[in-house]
Amino acid sequence: MADPFESYDDLEDIDDRLHAADPGERRVAIIALGHSGDPAAVAHLDRMTSDPDPGVRQQVALALGEFDGPEAAAALVKVLIDPEQAVANAAADSMAELKDPGCADAILPLVGHAHAFVRMASLRALKELRRKDTLKPALDALRDADAAVRVQAIGVIGFLKMEESIPALTAVTSDADAHVRRAAVSALAFSHMKPAAESITRALADTDWMVREVAAETLGTNANGMHAADALINALADEFWQVRLKAARSLGKMKVARAVAAIGSCISHPQANLRKEAAAALGEIADPGGRKFLEPVLDDPDPEVRKNARWAMQQIVSRKGALG
Amino acid sequence: MPLASYQTSVPVVVDDAKCIADKGCTVCVDVCPLDVLRISDMTGKAFMAYDECWYCMPCEADCPTGAVTVNIPYLLR
Amino acid sequence: MAMDEIVDGLSEVSCDVLVIGGGTAGPMAALKAKLKNPKANVVLLEKANVKRSGAISMGMDGLNNAVIPGYATPEQYTKEITIANDGIVDQKAVYKYAERCYGIIEELDSFGIRFLKNENGDYAVKKVHHIGTYVLPMPNGETVKKAIYRQLRRARILISNRYMATRLLTGSDGRIAGAISVNTRTAEILVIKAKAVILCMGAAGRLGLPTSGYMFGTYENAANSGDGYAMAYHAGAALANLECFQINPLIKDYNGPACAYVAGPFGAFTANNEGARFIECDYWSGQMMLEFYNELQSGKGPVFLKLDHLHEDTISEIETTLHKVERPTRGLFHEGRNTDYRQEPIEMHISEIGFCSGHSASGVFVDDFARTTVPGLYAAGDMASVPHNYMLGAFTNGSVAGEDAMEYADNTDFAKFDAADIEKERERVLAPTRREDGIPPNQIEYKARRLVNDYLQPPKVTRKFELGQRRLGEVREDMETRMIARNAHELLRALETQSIVDCADMAAHASLYRTESRWGLYHLRTDYPEKDNENWFCHSLLSKKDGRMTSEKRAVEPYIVPIGEDEKDLYDKQRVRASA
Ligand SMILES: Cc1cc2nc3c(=O)[nH]c(=O)nc-3n(C[C@H](O)[C@H](O)[C@H](O)COP(=O)(O)OP(=O)(O)OC[C@H]3O[C@@H](n4cnc5c(N)ncnc54)[C@H](O)[C@@H]3O)c2cc1C
Numbered sequence: 001m002a003d004p005f006e007s008y009d010d011l012e013d014i015d016d017r018l019h020a021a022d023p024g025e026r027r028v029a030i031i032a033l034g035h036s037g038d039p040a041a042v043a044h045l046d047r048m049t050s051d052p053d054p055g056v057r058q059q060v061a062l063a064l065g066e067f068d069g070p071e072a073a074a075a076l077v078k079v080l081i082d083p084e085q086a087v088a089n090a091a092a093d094s095m096a097e098l099k100d101p102g103c104a105d106a107i108l109p110l111v112g113h114a115h116a117f118v119r120m121a122s123l124r125a126l127k128e129l130r131r132k133d134t135l136k137p138a139l140d141a142l143r144d145a146d147a148a149v150r151v152q153a154i155g156v157i158g159f160l161k162m163e164e165s166i167p168a169l170t171a172v173t174s175d176a177d178a179h180v181r182r183a184a185v186s187a188l189a190f191s192h193m194k195p196a197a198e199s200i201t202r203a204l205a206d207t208d209w210m211v212r213e214v215a216a217e218t219l220g221t222n223a224n225g226m227h228a229a230d231a232l233i234n235a236l237a238d239e240f241w242q243v244r245l246k247a248a249r250s251l252g253k254m255k256v257a258r259a260v261a262a263i264g265s266c267i268s269h270p271q272a273n274l275r276k277e278a279a280a281a282l283g284e285i286a287d288p289g290g291r292k293f294l295e296p297v298l299d300d301p302d303p304e305v306r307k308n309a310r311w312a313m314q315q316i317v318s319r320k321g322a323l324g
Numbered sequence: 325m326p327l328a329s330y331q332t333s334v335p336v337v338v339d340d341a342k343c344i345a346d347k348g349c350t351v352c353v354d355v356c357p358l359d360v361l362r363i364s365d366m367t368g369k370a371f372m373a374y375d376e377c378w379y380c381m382p383c384e385a386d387c388p389t390g391a392v393t394v395n396i397p398y399l400l401r
Numbered sequence: 402m403a404m405d406e407i408v409d410g411l412s413e414v415s416c417d418v419l420v421i422g423g424g425t426a427g428p429m430a431a432l433k434a435k436l437k438n439p440k441a442n443v444v445l446l447e448k449a450n451v452k453r454s455g456a457i458s459m460g461m462d463g464l465n466n467a468v469i470p471g472y473a474t475p476e477q478y479t480k481e482i483t484i485a486n487d488g489i490v491d492q493k494a495v496y497k498y499a500e501r502c503y504g505i506i507e508e509l510d511s512f513g514i515r516f517l518k519n520e521n522g523d524y525a526v527k528k529v530h531h532i533g534t535y536v537l538p539m540p541n542g543e544t545v546k547k548a549i550y551r552q553l554r555r556a557r558i559l560i561s562n563r564y565m566a567t568r569l570l571t572g573s574d575g576r577i578a579g580a581i582s583v584n585t586r587t588a589e590i591l592v593i594k595a596k597a598v599i600l601c602m603g604a605a606g607r608l609g610l611p612t613s614g615y616m617f618g619t620y621e622n623a624a625n626s627g628d629g630y631a632m633a634y635h636a637g638a639a640l641a642n643l644e645c646f647q648i649n650p651l652i653k654d655y656n657g658p659a660c661a662y663v664a665g666p667f668g669a670f671t672a673n674n675e676g677a678r679f680i681e682c683d684y685w686s687g688q689m690m691l692e693f694y695n696e697l698q699s700g701k702g703p704v705f706l707k708l709d710h711l712h713e714d715t716i717s718e719i720e721t722t723l724h725k726v727e728r729p730t731r732g733l734f735h736e737g738r739n740t741d742y743r744q745e746p747i748e749m750h751i752s753e754i755g756f757c758s759g760h761s762a763s764g765v766f767v768d769d770f771a772r773t774t775v776p777g778l779y780a781a782g783d784m785a786s787v788p789h790n791y792m793l794g795a796f797t798n799g800s801v802a803g804e805d806a807m808e809y810a811d812n813t814d815f816a817k818f819d820a821a822d823i824e825k826e827r828e829r830v831l832a833p834t835r836r837e838d839g840i841p842p843n844q845i846e847y848k849a850r851r852l853v854n855d856y857l858q859p860p861k862v863t864r865k866f867e868l869g870q871r872r873l874g875e876v877r878e879d880m881e882t883r884m885i886a887r888n889a890h891e892l893l894r895a896l897e898t899q900s901i902v903d904c905a906d907m908a909a910h911a912s913l914y915r916t917e918s919r920w921g922l923y924h925l926r927t928d929y930p931e932k933d934n935e936n937w938f939c940h941s942l943l944s945k946k947d948g949r950m951t952s953e954k955r956a957v958e959p960y961i962v963p964i965g966e967d968e969k970d971l972y973d974k975q976r977v978r979a980s981a
Pocket residue numbers: 421422423424425426427446447448449454455456457461462463464465466564565566567601602603604620621622624625626627628629657658662727728759760781782783784790791792793795
């Protein structure tokens with residue numbers, strides 16, 4: 001009977017198979033290399049990055065995804081710049097799984113590559129590695145001509161959470177591309193400095209509703225969000241209910257008592273999701289002024305609205321009790 | 325009691341022109357959780373041998389040449 | 402050699418810790434056991450292939466129950482699970498999970514598994530309701546298995562793919578001694594002697610029959626045929642609260658989750674035919690399923706997942722996750738029917754019944770170290786009794802089991818067992834291959850599962866259950882005397898059928914034992930429609946004693962997180978209807 005266990009000797013006769021004339025056979029050998037999990041496989045894979053057959057190179061890019069560390073990263077760099085897009089895509093996916101900070105050395109030079117896709121993918125991979133020396137190239141990449149590259153550059157900067165990057169991030173909150181603005185606004189969340197909160201606040205007036213939504217949400221988590229309470233109250237009249245919903249949630253979280261009336265005015269909105277969030281926010285604030293807005297929705301047709309309204313009433317009652 | 329065979333149209337289709345099972349690939353057969361794919365002795369290519377599919381996709385996702393297509397089994401389409 | 406031809410053969414190996422089932426809990430258990438003692442032998446036995454087996458074969462789109470500092474506390478979580486499970490919870494194990502799961506998330510992250518992070522690299526936990534925040538999406542979750550498999554290879558765990566475990570071996574002193582398995586492509590027998598065994602064989606997902614009639618179109622991975630439940634039973638371990646069935650809300654016919662957890666934070670919700678919300682319950686529970694069931698039965702059904710009120714851009718974002726991870730054929734299914742989330746809501750239905758602790762509370766009884774009632778035998782994941790633990794629970798409790806099992810193995814020797822047990826099991830396993838003529842497994846399985854639907858599906862009626870037991874007895878008779886398998890693959894299905902029939906018997910027995918209604922739809926008995934806390938505020942434990950199926954009560958362990966009187970019946974209070 002054959003050995004019942006999966007083999008750990010996949011590399012034994014691998015050299016012959018990697019040199020097979022048929023690309024299909026080479027592909028199968030590369031699958032075995034990836035499967036082996038043996039770090040010694042990386043050197044073989046690295047050599048195969050220059051295989052003439054694109055299918056083989058794609059397989060190499062995939063197989064490299066099974067490994068971490070500077071050697072794997074160096075090999076992935078070679079397939080990320082492959083002329084075949086399918087090969088490059090596979091390499092980009094594998095690269096995004098790297099965790100060893102040592103990988104950054106191999107990837108960093110690609111941030112200046114001629115192809116936007118390569119720049120985007122290398123920044124995306126660098127993000128998870130969180131290495132301080134990636135800040136400078138990422139800051140430069142904020143001026144990249146390609147929006148997808150700028151979005152990933154924001155990620156690299158945002159993951160590092162360094163206050164010195166706030167001016168640069170602030171600058172991209174007025175980028176021409178809405179995706180970039182969205183990313184920039186949420187990357188500012190960590191900052192304890194006032195200018196960051198001010199930039200997020202300005203984004204409440206963005207032309208794109210999704211940027212406004214992110215801004216409303218982010219202010220709820222930012223250390224200086226409180227200073228934006230009035231702007232958030234204005235956002236409760238946004239033409240998109242999605243924006244109002246996040247504004248209500250943030251104001252609730254921050255327990256802004258003067259927002260009660262404006263939140264209350266959302267409670268008759270036809271969109272149940274907004275009514276629910278408004279009721280919950282009134283509960284978090286627990287100001288007696290919320291009562292008159294909550295009463296009409298205590299028997300709202302939507303169970304989530306009813307439940308949150310009831311909970312909110314309880315919060316108001318118990319807080320009143322606590323105050324004597 | 326005698327047995328009769330029963331016709332069923334299987335959900336998973338393999339493109340023989342793309343399949344490299346004849347070069348030694350067995351990836352789809354290896355990964356299928358229901359173990360319903362096999363390599364044909366006749367064609368040397370992969371095929372669905374048993375109509376017992378969870379339409380879960382590993383066979384299609386992991387095939388190195390994009391030869392596999394998973395369809396929704398007819399009864400629930 | 403012809404395809405799946407039966408080969409005569411038997412071999413034996415031994416190891417310190419044997420893990421059976423390489424889905425979610427199993428790989429983690431094996432990894433942790435090995436890391437605890439790198440010199441020890443750890444075997445991971447899997448019916449399919451560890452690379453792509455189990456519930457998460459194509460990844461998952463999110464964690465449903467992540468207890469992340471700053472968003473929820475272990476106390477809060479324990480309380481919620483206690484309430485969601487109508488109080489029948491040994492809190493220690495739940496609390497332990499809640500304390501440890503964040504560490505496991507960080508570990509999974511270090512393996513290269515990608516959770517949703519915000520632009521500052523922090524986990525982007527999503528709020529679903531005001532009570533607690535537990536949802537962490539994984540839009541790139543398709544790499545979960547790959548990442549775990551990589552760790553197993555790195556630790557050089559011994560992996561046996563395509564071996565189906567059939568029975569456990571126990572020593573004369575009652576300790577676990579190992580397991581017997583059969584190769585699913587050759588029918589060769591492999592005996593694995595072990596000092597400790599961890600069962601991670603997932604839910605009993607092939608118990609009920611999906612309404613489509615397609616036997617493998619189940620909610621659960623269809624390879625999870627309840628073998629773990631059957632094996633634990635035959636080894637004498639106790640199984641807890643099996644009457645607390647698993648039933649899930651699903652996309653009709655497709656029978657996969659519609660993923661309210663993914664779409665919910667974006668504003669999607671479950672609605673009736675008026676487009677209105679109707680679910681009162683805050684937690685995924687039997688109570689929620691009862692509300693779902695009632696709505697389906699009322700004039701307000703069918704039930705839908707409603708997204709058409711969301712913005713086009715939001716829907717696109719949801720789609721990229723739903724159609725790539727977990728059940729990626731979802732998109733293909735909708736395409737085939739020309740349903741577009743933007744235009745119309747998605748019709749939903751409820752699933753077939755099964756056993757599963759991952760989603761409800763029916764599993765092999767375990768304590769907070771994942772120990773079963775058989776010394777040296779552990780269980781984790783969907784098949785172990787820690788309620789509502791989902792994917793992260795499988796990982797976390799798998800890791801608890803792995804560590805404790807290795808410690809046990811390090812301090813013990815192999816249990817001595819009767820060699821005749823092996824021969825007996827070999828004959829039982831191969832019996833369907835020895836017959837010239839008979840009934841194929843697919844027909845027996847279909848009939849058993851059709852009977853499960855007809856007689857055992859809630860609402861539960863005593864008279865129906867008794868009839869069901871009789872019919873299932875007839876099927877068992879056919880299965881034991883006439884079932885035929887002509888090749889190794891058919892033998893795999895034949896053996897699965899035996900687990901299915903065992904589970905059906907257990908489902909009936911356990912349901913009749915608990916003479917009250919509890920857990921909403923999961924155990925709704927029309928003859929005993931009320932909850933009876935006086936007599937039934939307890940676990941029910943089913944086990945094999947002197948060759949017979951028996952049930953007994955077991956007290957719920959004193960709570961470590963107290964539940965206030967006013968919170969106990971939270972559900973009943975939540976059911977405040979709109980005044981007409
Ligand atoms: C469709 C679906 C969607 C889900 N969505 C989510 C979600 O979004 N978030 C979340 O947190 N949870 C989710 N869950 C739940 C979660 O996936 C499970 O709780 C968890 O993965 C269970 O892990 P497990 O190890 O117990 O079982 P599994 O991962 O199913 O593993 C069981 C393994 O045992 C093997 N096996 C079975 N019988 C035998 C035998 N006789 N011999 C050897 N091996 C055997 C099987 O092949 C399988 O590999 C979902 C589940 C499903 C099915």
